[in-house]
Amino acid sequence: MKKVEAIIQQEKLEELKEKINENKEASGMTVSQVLGFGNQKGIKEYVRGQEIITTLLPKVKVSFVVSDEKVEEVISMILATCQTGEVGDGKIFVYNVEEAIRIRTGERGTEAI
Secondary structure, eight states: OEEEEEEEOGGGHHHHHHHHHHHOSSSOOEEEEEEEOOTTOOEEEEETTEEEEEOSEEEEEEEEEEOGGGHHHHHHHHHHHHOOSSTTOEEEEEEEOOOOBOTTTOOBGGGGO
């Protein structure tokens, strides 16, 4: 099993949720609101003529735990949905998951996801 974690732009969340419901690549997801910066190092805004540089930008972190066979499908779906070609599109990380346990039933492994 793998955990696929994507940090994406907030406005792409609803579109990604729709794709997941349509394609059934993943059976569930976890969403967190996060702050961060990467290569873009923030944005410059002007408020009442005063320059303000915001270094921590709001993003959304979406996590999926999927079987090894579905990892590439999930990554492709995230790229197709969230990639604009602009700075700030986000990142995708893939981690190994040693075990998953459904608390309600005690199921383990891929049956738990």
